[in-house]
Amino acid sequence: MKKRKKEVKIDFSISHKQYLKKIKKDKIIILTSQILLLLAIIGLWELFTSVGVLDPFFFSSPSRIVKTLGEFISSGELLTHIGITLYETLLGFVIATFLGTILAILLWWSEKLRKILDPYIVVLNALPKIALGPMIVIWFGIGTTSIVVMCIMICLIITTISMLNSFLACDKDKIQLMKSLGANKFQILFKLILPNAIGDFISVLKINVGMSWVGTIMGEYLSSKAGLGYLIVYGGQVFKLDLVMTATLILCLLAGGMYFIVARIEARFKR
Amino acid sequence: MNDVLKVSNVNYIYHTLQNEIEAIKDISFTINKGEFVAIVGPSGCGKTTILSLIAGLLKPTKGSITLDGKNVDTSKIGYMFQKDHLFEWRTIWQNVILGLEIKKEQKNTEKTNNVKSLLEKYGLKDFIKNKPRELSGGMRQRVALIRTLATDPKILLLDEPFSALDYQTRLNVCDDVYKIIKNENKTALLVTHDISEAISLADKVIILSSRPSYVKKIININLNSYGLPFKRREAPEFRELFDEIWREIQYEKKEEGSKN
Numbered sequence: 001m002k003k004r005k006k007e008v009k010i011d012f013s014i015s016h017k018q019y020l021k022k023i024k025k026d027k028i029i030i031l032t033s034q035i036l037l038l039l040a041i042i043g044l045w046e047l048f049t050s051v052g053v054l055d056p057f058f059f060s061s062p063s064r065i066v067k068t069l070g071e072f073i074s075s076g077e078l079l080t081h082i083g084i085t086l087y088e089t090l091l092g093f094v095i096a097t098f099l100g101t102i103l104a105i106l107l108w109w110s111e112k113l114r115k116i117l118d119p120y121i122v123v124l125n126a127l128p129k130i131a132l133g134p135m136i137v138i139w140f141g142i143g144t145t146s147i148v149v150m151c152i153m154i155c156l157i158i159t160t161i162s163m164l165n166s167f168l169a170c171d172k173d174k175i176q177l178m179k180s181l182g183a184n185k186f187q188i189l190f191k192l193i194l195p196n197a198i199g200d201f202i203s204v205l206k207i208n209v210g211m212s213w214v215g216t217i218m219g220e221y222l223s224s225k226a227g228l229g230y231l232i233v234y235g236g237q238v239f240k241l242d243l244v245m246t247a248t249l250i251l252c253l254l255a256g257g258m259y260f261i262v263a264r265i266e267a268r269f270k271r
Numbered sequence: 272m273n274d275v276l277k278v279s280n281v282n283y284i285y286h287t288l289q290n291e292i293e294a295i296k297d298i299s300f301t302i303n304k305g306e307f308v309a310i311v312g313p314s315g316c317g318k319t320t321i322l323s324l325i326a327g328l329l330k331p332t333k334g335s336i337t338l339d340g341k342n343v344d345t346s347k348i349g350y351m352f353q354k355d356h357l358f359e360w361r362t363i364w365q366n367v368i369l370g371l372e373i374k375k376e377q378k379n380t381e382k383t384n385n386v387k388s389l390l391e392k393y394g395l396k397d398f399i400k401n402k403p404r405e406l407s408g409g410m411r412q413r414v415a416l417i418r419t420l421a422t423d424p425k426i427l428l429l430d431e432p433f434s435a436l437d438y439q440t441r442l443n444v445c446d447d448v449y450k451i452i453k454n455e456n457k458t459a460l461l462v463t464h465d466i467s468e469a470i471s472l473a474d475k476v477i478i479l480s481s482r483p484s485y486v487k488k489i490i491n492i493n494l495n496s497y498g499l500p501f502k503r504r505e506a507p508e509f510r511e512l513f514d515e516i517w518r519e520i521q522y523e524k525k526e527e528g529s530k531n
């Protein structure tokens with residue numbers, strides 16, 4: 001067989017080269033602006049706190065954050081807290097995404113079940129999950145289990161609803177096509193419905209990345225002995241704003257990193 | 272008797288919460304082996320319903336449908352839709368063997384070789400590793416046809432397979448699809464609301480009334496000597512046939528108009 005995807009060296013016209021150049025230039029401008037903006041915020045923050053416009057006791061400051069970070073790292077405490085929060089978040093994220101998808105498959109499979117459970121799902125979805133907090137703490141105790149359960153409560157219903165909608169949105173004619181080729185319900189599920197929903201599944205992953213952090217931190221606020229959420233609450237209670245800011249900053253980096261990984265997975269699938 | 276498909280006094284009623292809709296009143300016709308038959312009728316008259324009944328995706332309320340003297344078996348039927356419905360996540364090859372895969376015959380070399388030769392014959396061999404989105408509309412429709420042929424169906428059901436294509440492509444794809452179906456000696460039943468398309472492709476045109484539909488008239492077409500469908504549109508008899516069918520459909524509209 002001929003190899004079709006031959007690398008062809010195309011000589012672009014001058015106008016096209018200019019077009020590409022402009023795109024590249026815009027990209028550089030945007031990236032530099034982003035970096036400059038960050039540097040400006042940090043710089044002004046440091047400046048204002050050091051000259052006394054802002055009180056570092058209430059607003060902390062970049063240098064104090066760096067100092068706190070240094071102490072934390074050298075005492076080895078930081079890694080423990082990060083590890084605990086990351087573990088809870090990932091566990092909640094994976095379990096919620098998995099369970100939610102399984103639930104969506106069951107609901108897709110049986111129209112009866114779907115109709116029976118519909119009002120419950122609607123109510124559960126509308127309920128602010130934080131209201132379940134005290135109940136969860138009483139049932140599961142203080143610590144990791146409660147936090148993971150909180151995280152699951154937050155992500156589960158939205159995962160189920162999104163995935164079910166995606167399954168049900170599959171083109172009726174495509175299902176007819178599968179049937180006309182003699183497919184049974186399992187084959188329709190595995191060869192059509194699930195692969196067809198990959199795009200939506202990745203969107204759900206993206207949403208769940210954010211939601212699972214919300215769940216974990218909320219859980220840690222309610223009941224915890226360690227973790228970044230614990231540090232933030234603790235820091236707030238004893239007025240150690242350096243600690244609050246440092247933990248928040250790390251949280252930003254972690255959540256951003258996790259989102260970035262999902263975005264990479266998405267890019268791979270889009271090819 | 273060499274009729275492959277026999278539709279006898281079929282009646283079909285859709286049930287919904289609000290009411291029941293009689294889509295098909297009473298339809299009978301037969302299709303002989305190797306014949307190309309077209310059904311024309313106003314939209315909403317129940318053409319898709321008839322194909323679903325023949326494919327066994329719906330069960331007739333009354334009447335019977337037999338394929339080679341036996342009750343319909345969905346796996347003996349090839350169904351082609353308005354859109355090609357190729358699966359974007361599969362390569363062209365994976366798309367065309369979908370039917371074999373469902374029947375767990377994807378390892379049957381006799382069958383896969385047959386598919387390969389179809390792809391080769393109809394100019395798609397170089398694209399088997401490509402994704403559907405890399406192909407033109409006409410090529411995609413050819414791939415969809417080969418996917419249907421892969422399971423070696425007894426009869427092909429085509430539900431307005433060209434109506435999603437633009438006019439130029441439509442005429443070309445129409446010729447292509449016709450050639451493939453004739454080359455492979457397939458029996459075909461095409462449904463369309465395009466009278467010209469029906470005349471240019473078919474050996475026999477069945478005209479349906481509007482819903483609830485019954486067969487108004489069956490007209491034999493004999494334009495084979497003019498060649499491919501596109502050429503047949505220039506046949507001297509074409510105009511006459513067109514008018515005849517057109518009048519049948521118009522007549523009904525007048526009837527309805529006078530009733531109101």
Ligand SMILES: Nc1ncnc2c1ncn2[C@@H]1O[C@H](COP(=O)(O)OP(=O)(O)O)[C@@H](O)[C@H]1O
Pocket residue numbers: 285286287292294313314315316317318319320321482
């Ligand atoms: N699932 C359904 N439930 C109720 N009515 C239907 C259903 N499918 C089709 N119909 C009705 O049956 C009639 C025939 O439909 P269809 O066979 O799709 O027509 P055509 O293909 O000729 O345009 C239409 O009037 C439509 O409203």
Ligand SMILES: [Mg+2]
Pocket residue numbers: 318319430
């Ligand atoms: Mg239709």
